[in-house]
Amino acid sequence: MSKRTADAMEPPNGGLTRQRRTYTIGELARLFEVTPRTIRFYEQEGLLAPERRGQTRIYHEKDRVRLKLTLRGKRLGFSLAEIREVVEMYDAMPDGNARQLKRLLEILADKRANLERQLEDIRLMHRELDDVESRARDVLASLETESTGS
Amino acid sequence: MSKRTADAMEPPNGGLTRQRRTYTIGELARLFEVTPRTIRFYEQEGLLAPERRGQTRIYHEKDRVRLKLTLRGKRLGFSLAEIREVVEMYDAMPDGNARQLKRLLEILADKRANLERQLEDIRLMHRELDDVESRARDVLASLETESTGS
DNA sequence: GCCGAGGTTTACGTTAACGTAAAGTGCTTG
DNA sequence: CAAGCACTTTACGTTAACGTAAACCTCGGC
Known part of the structure; x- marks a missing residue:
């Protein structure tokens, strides 16, 4: 990763x-x-x-x-099985019957929801990283003034 | 997933x-x-x-x-090992020496880059989904007018 | 005093997504 | 024509992240 x-x-x-x-x-x-x-x-x-x-x-x-x-x-984060599911249906689309197509739309909606959640996760994670980083910088700075200022 | x-x-x-x-x-x-x-x-x-x-x-x-x-x-998509890496350093921050802290900042930058790439992936994937979906809807519509119009 | 619901450890099983090794095929290059 | 390189199949190995089963406590209630 x-x-x-x-x-x-x-x-x-x-x-x-x-x-x-x-x-x-x-x-x-x-x-x-x-x-x-x-x-x-x-x-x-x-x-x-x-x-x-x-x-x-x-x-x-x-x-x-x-x-x-x-x-x-x-x-x-999709599994190969999930990816294949879409790929196969995409290939079978020309002769796709209505049931298959509706199923495909369901799957797509599901993936979409997944992406939405991931976007939110990324936003949140971003803040966490900001937080950890600023703390780290603070400590680092204090360490340096300590060794310099004494 | x-x-x-x-x-x-x-x-x-x-x-x-x-x-x-x-x-x-x-x-x-x-x-x-x-x-x-x-x-x-x-x-x-x-x-x-x-x-x-x-x-x-x-x-x-x-x-x-x-x-x-x-x-x-x-x-x-982070592995437990990656997560632990951050968590441990975060805990050890008070007594963290400069080397550890710099290492932590590196890791954070890495995670950040990861998030950026994921954002781009999500944008692209979103378009793909739009594409597949519109095609599916087209086929579906044509199927219905077919059975209705004849 | 026993019972069921939840907690505990220990240990082996499972799945996904490849890695790795062996043993063979086929071209092209000195 | 031998060597080397990239391709092939077959098959067993590996890692992460848990699942599952057995065998055990312990506590509140009837």
């Missing part, structure tokens, strides 16, 4: 205006600062479904975006 | 203006919607240190606040 996750810069895109770039698992891993193992694990959990050229995996933009969203969800 | 955690209401406080209330482990557990096991575990991990009356634990306001902050930290 203390890593400086370099959230998926758009790749330099050497010349070609857009698209058609593909990635190996290693490239993608470096891009998001995760291990290949993690990416394979996410696939196994149904969060990714890359193309296969023979035995090796080939990732397109679509897959990269998926991974990006997945990692973002993770940072927000 | 989908539980409606009823964030520690101030207890009704029957008459007495403040303080001096104590809690059993069960009361505290109900208050925060966790199990006693969880609370004992947090103690074992050095996050709580309740008074002991003989064998049984007695919790004061201080302990309740600790627990509240701990749970808030958890919802924000």
Whole structure:
């Protein structure tokens, strides 16, 4: 939770205006600062479904975006199962029946509520940090005047 | 991650203006919607240190606040170890030497950066949810006009 | 005096999310 | 063609954060 996750810069895109770039698992891993193992694990959990050229995996933009969203969800404390729940329904949307769609809306509302609570938590936590920090600074200052002023 | 955690209401406080209330482990557990096991575990991990009356634990306001902050930290994705790190230093502040204090400030800055990133994540995630939701509503609407209009 | 509700310790079980190691495949490069 | 590098599968290991079960006190009430 203390890593400086370099959230998926758009790749330099050497010349070609857009698209058609593909990635190996290693490239993608470096891009998001995760291990290949993690990416394979996410696939196994149904969060990714890359193309296969023979035995090796080939990732397109679509897959990269998926991974990006997945990692973002993770940072927000969603479990892989929760993320998959949304991803799957999103994929099944075209042929989605009404029941499924309503269920999806429910889930989304739930996630939204979650985000709201987190926002409030962040606000509160921010104040706590301010408080602890100011106390720490005070003590630190008093320590210094002590050793200086005597 | 989908539980409606009823964030520690101030207890009704029957008459007495403040303080001096104590809690059993069960009361505290109900208050925060966790199990006693969880609370004992947090103690074992050095996050709580309740008074002991003989064998049984007695919790004061201080302990309740600790627990509240701990749970808030958890919802924000901090590990118990990270939370303990701050809690311990906070306790040790009076006699804190300069090195410890500077270290504490570092940790706080780190947590702060974390919160910033989470805020950004929340903003982005919010848009994604909006997007998915509007698509879902569109499909749903088209389904209904379909079955109605024919 | 016993009973049930709540407290206690001890210890093994469980789940999620990967890590790690072994053993094999496939290209390309000196 | 051998070496090396990146990919692959399979499978067992690990860590955090509790759950669960057993076996025990202890206290107020009937």
